[in-house]
Amino acid sequence: MMTNITLAHGNGGQENNELITKIFYKAFKNEILAKSEDAAVIEDGTLAFSTDSFTVSPIEFPGANIGKLAVCGTCNDLAMMGAQPKYLTCSVIIEEGFEVEVLKRIVDSMEKELALNGAIVVSGDTKVVPKGSVDKIFINTTGIGQIQQKGISSNSIQEGDTIIVSNSIGKHGATIFAAREGIDFSTNLKSDCASLWQVVKKLIESGIQIRALRDATRGGVSAVLNEWAKQSDICVEIEEEKIPVCDEVKGVCELLGFEALSLANEGTFVMAISKEQEEKAIEVLKEMEISSEASIIGTVTSKHKGKVILNTAWGTQRFIDLPTGELLPRIC
Amino acid sequence: MMTNITLAHGNGGQENNELITKIFYKAFKNEILAKSEDAAVIEDGTLAFSTDSFTVSPIEFPGANIGKLAVCGTCNDLAMMGAQPKYLTCSVIIEEGFEVEVLKRIVDSMEKELALNGAIVVSGDTKVVPKGSVDKIFINTTGIGQIQQKGISSNSIQEGDTIIVSNSIGKHGATIFAAREGIDFSTNLKSDCASLWQVVKKLIESGIQIRALRDATRGGVSAVLNEWAKQSDICVEIEEEKIPVCDEVKGVCELLGFEALSLANEGTFVMAISKEQEEKAIEVLKEMEISSEASIIGTVTSKHKGKVILNTAWGTQRFIDLPTGELLPRIC
Incomplete structure (x- = not known):
């Protein structure tokens, strides 16, 4: 582990796994986290629970924007555990000066995508930070889903599959x-x-x-x-x-x-x-x-x-x- | 509503409420959100669910740091609905170049505070963004708690209380x-x-x-x-x-x-x-x-x-x- 965090530590690959394992898993260790699945399975296997923060740049791009991405990303993590997305939280960090019209477009995209999943946002948080403290807007979505097929796991793949x-x-x-x-x-x-x-x-x-x-x-x-x-x-x-x-x-x-x-x-x-x-x-x-x-x-x-x-x-x-x-x- | 977001929109007061109501509640509207409680009450009143993103500056200050604050903040939102904090997610956005030692101190504080609540982190996300895209580190924690006393609500205070x-x-x-x-x-x-x-x-x-x-x-x-x-x-x-x-x-x-x-x-x-x-x-x-x-x-x-x-x-x-x-x- 280096003394300073590098971009490679967020690559979704080897350095990212190292950071997660050596810092976060080490401190937070428990059986659920140790499974390293897309979403945590809780409450006797009935619910899936997953979080994602979105920092994509540019915030609008062909095919989606950061809002649609934030709903898809978290709902998909639940779906990947066989769970129907049900409740989401939405927490936004907005840079001072951000255009309200763009924010509305982003939130409208979220609304549409929620409907496709049959999920609702039940809790939220809005922070505004001074210019330069964040680049435009970051969104965290965290979701709870109802598991419809149990036993899906990255730990149980078999020869011949x-x-x-x-x-x-x-x-x-x-x-x-x-x-x-x-x-x-x-x-x-x-x-x-x-x-x-x-x-x-x-x-x-x-x-x-x-x-x-x-x-x-x-x-x-x-x-x-x-x-x-x-x-x-x-x-x-x-x-x-x-x-x-x-x-x-x-x-x-x-x-x-x-x-x-x-x-x-x-x-x-x-x-x-x-x-x-x-x-x-x-x-x-x-x-x-x-x-x-x-x-x-x-x-x-x-x-x-x-x-x-x-x-x-x-x-x-x-x-x-x-x-x-x-x-x-x-x-x- | 102005055309651009201002710092006042994040003040926890009047302008903040206006932003939340006119943009977020309007798009996401549902009965649970409309209650405007510290945490959403879901699953037939058995669970509380709440999110918070932490952007505090400085990240270490007398009495706590952003990590302790992130665990206290979300666990307290659950406690305020009479719920025992149970499962948390932890999503961090880190600026390239951030010191690993400081990150360890923050995560250690989180671990200690989780123990005091009897809660565990079951899912996480780690993003690293280029220098200048975020100021040092922002943390989102989202939690699920088991409601121990039902009926606590900002909507039911009575004369004489x-x-x-x-x-x-x-x-x-x-x-x-x-x-x-x-x-x-x-x-x-x-x-x-x-x-x-x-x-x-x-x-x-x-x-x-x-x-x-x-x-x-x-x-x-x-x-x-x-x-x-x-x-x-x-x-x-x-x-x-x-x-x-x-x-x-x-x-x-x-x-x-x-x-x-x-x-x-x-x-x-x-x-x-x-x-x-x-x-x-x-x-x-x-x-x-x-x-x-x-x-x-x-x-x-x-x-x-x-x-x-x-x-x-x-x-x-x-x-x-x-x-x-x-x-x-x-x-x-």
Whole structure:
């Protein structure tokens, strides 16, 4: 651990995990936190509870704004534990001088997205800080959800399981990068920011037993799969040609040397299920717009426990590691 | 509503209420939010749920730091609804370059204060933003508590009720002001920052039926009493000479023209109970260190509904209004 916090400590990857483990988990240690899930499971497994602070820059970008992102982000963390989002808190920190019209747009987006989740904001907090103490607006949303399918966990993936991604990857990260740099890569590129509860609900109602589920936010699909490989002590092998990546995201990656697998998503999840259910799951996912490009990208083996292996289109193999370094700060 | 957000919009007083009502309540409206309590009551009255973001400056000050404040603040909001703090989330936004040693001190303070409440942190989020995007560190804590006494509400205070403050007022506000300005008013002045659940628990166990309860944070005792007067449609009459204010706080107020009643507290509450229970309540409160200066400061009448009247030591009367203007930004 260094003496000062660096941008890498917020990357959703290796340094971020180190900071969380060595400072926060160490002080706060308890069984629930130790599970390292997207949301805490409390009250005898009936409720899920999760928090997220949003610092995205710019605050408005193609496909969403910080308000929509704040509702999607927290509701999705609940949905990833099989929970229906129910109650949210909303805490905003606003810079002196911020435009009221922009605030209204942000809050309106939150309202719309709450309705899609069937959730309500029941408590809030508003702080205004002097100019220069915060960049425009930061939003914290914390949510409680009612668990509809128990047992979903990053710690229980088994050999032979199938790995699915729900849609084409990397769009949120590529969009924020393009918007921030003022680069107009394409008029078609926009964030995948979306609420995932309706998709999860459909999977549960269709009888799919979800083993593990996680939205691939900071650190992207790489971070999710690496954490799963370690937490469940398994090897994940994925096939490069099966990973859906749109041309616009490919363009950003080629131009800038990014890896689509490490780019952030805000409406795309990774799921582990038993092989027997993979066809049924893909069928259900493809029926819905936001998971229409769902794809089986790999399988769980015991080849290199704790590791993620990418089988490339050229027949070679390489490890995909937990992302490290600065990546993109303020991506969410 | 102006076109741009001003510091007054975060004052815990009139402009703050206007921002909350016109922007947030308007978009998010629902029955729970409309109650305007310190914490939302959910799940058939069994759980309380509350959020707070902390932006205090300086982050370390006599009596506490931002970490202790973040745990006390949210746990106290739960306690004010008669709820035992149970689960907290902790979301931090850290400025690049922040010292790891200071972060450890903050997190250690949180750990100690959690233990006093019997609560645990079950979910967290860590964001690091580039230098200049946030001033040092902001912390959001959101908590769930188990309600031990139902029916506590700012909307149900009755004529004849007694108003009690749990301790001498204004210490947090005066301390932050002194610390920020580098003024050494006194070596004895420190924030009252403390967890209040143990005091509330003792009151409940002693058979006190609490009508309304609120920690007097931003906007101080003035803000609490004005909100109660409006929400319960009653008049609150308080006696100046009964309000406990220590010499150090009096000094700050005289020097700078502040009103102790409007200064923030972080470990002092205002309580409304029936007149029959006032003696018993004072007895219970005085037994505990953090409420040893508890005092009956007034009574509920119907003289000017929606208003707070101060009977001064000189025998005159004046209205105490909801605080307005900039007050002290970043007080909590």
